[in-house]
Amino acid sequence: MASELIFFTNPMSRGRIVRWMLEETGCSYRTEILDFGPDMKAPGYRSINPMGKVPAILHEGTVVTEAAAICAYLADAFPNAKLAPPPGDPRRGTYYRWMFFAAGPLEAAVSNKSLGFEVPADRQRMVGYGSIEDVLTALEYAVSQSEYIAGDQFSAADVYVGSQIGWGIMFGTLEKRPALEAYWNRIANRPAALKAREKDDALLPPKA
Template sequence: MADELVFYTNPMSRGRIARWMLEEVGQPYRTEILDYGTTMKAPDYLAVNPMGKVPAVRHGQTVVTEAAAICAYLADVFPEAGLAPPHGARERGPYYRWMFFAAGPVEAAVSNRVMGWSAPEGRERMLSYGRFEDAMAALDYAVSQGDYVAGDRFTAADVYIGSQIGWGLIFGTIEKRPAFERYWARVSDRPAYRRATEIDDALMPKE
């Protein structure tokens, strides 16, 4: 029997990234919805993720947390989905480069800006992203080299980067650059993205 794939999430979280990736992979999975401050901080879930945050996946005995890591893991363990360039392929470099650039410098730059914080003058080099403007310029470059960030095929990197850009455009946390808008329109026009969005929207609390 194949290892069960369990997805821990909340529809108002970065779990939407992992949901999109799971729908792209196309393997059966079971969802456990957790609530902030209660089941997300309960002992049972802290045994899965000591941070008490979502998303997380459990695949058999393997637990993976952090949205970018989940995307990379699922692409590797389900290669038949074609969501990662082959090992040794030229595209493997930009695939890793831009996925983890978005997970590190871009995530930090956007979060700090939302909080109203920036580095003191002259100390920007201590930050992984330097200045917010530098991170945005590099992200613009990443999505402007072709249809997708790792060549001419959609990959797990586009799930992660697309999610970051999509949220940023919707909530106003990144600039509405033409390159970002074109890229988001392209990657969000996928059946798996639409399925994932419909599932999570249906799980949102009813007012």
């Protein structure tokens, strides 16, 4: 069906972010699981995402890749879920600001730190995030101004930023600062988050 929403993912990927977002919208969708390697690099899937990576969605003929972009798209595609401040609302700027801060500076800084790469102090102007300390200070600010990222209402920005924080705390790639832990504790057990986690965990390969 042309109107069907297809979700391409792997339970050991950033697709977990999108699964949470899909569950928050309450929309119906079909899941296509792809294994890392040949499945994702096959011509059929590369016609969906030339990068050969997940997650991706196909909705009413539109392909969207990149977890932050998918979250933003779904929030607008399913407005009844109220997962984004409406156009014209001043909170929308804050919503976009921190969602894409997490997709850009935060992700880059954490990835580099995990790989053991530290930007020399005299070269920090050359990278978008400057230093990991700058990123953590900004992230603390983002989660400390109100209950949720864009005010008093949960949004897609919380799904995306919260997922980054949750993973960072779980895997030790983010410093466990009190403001970050308090924010994550506020959102981690939302019904949609728990449902998404249950679905993805059920798809994990059995432990040896």
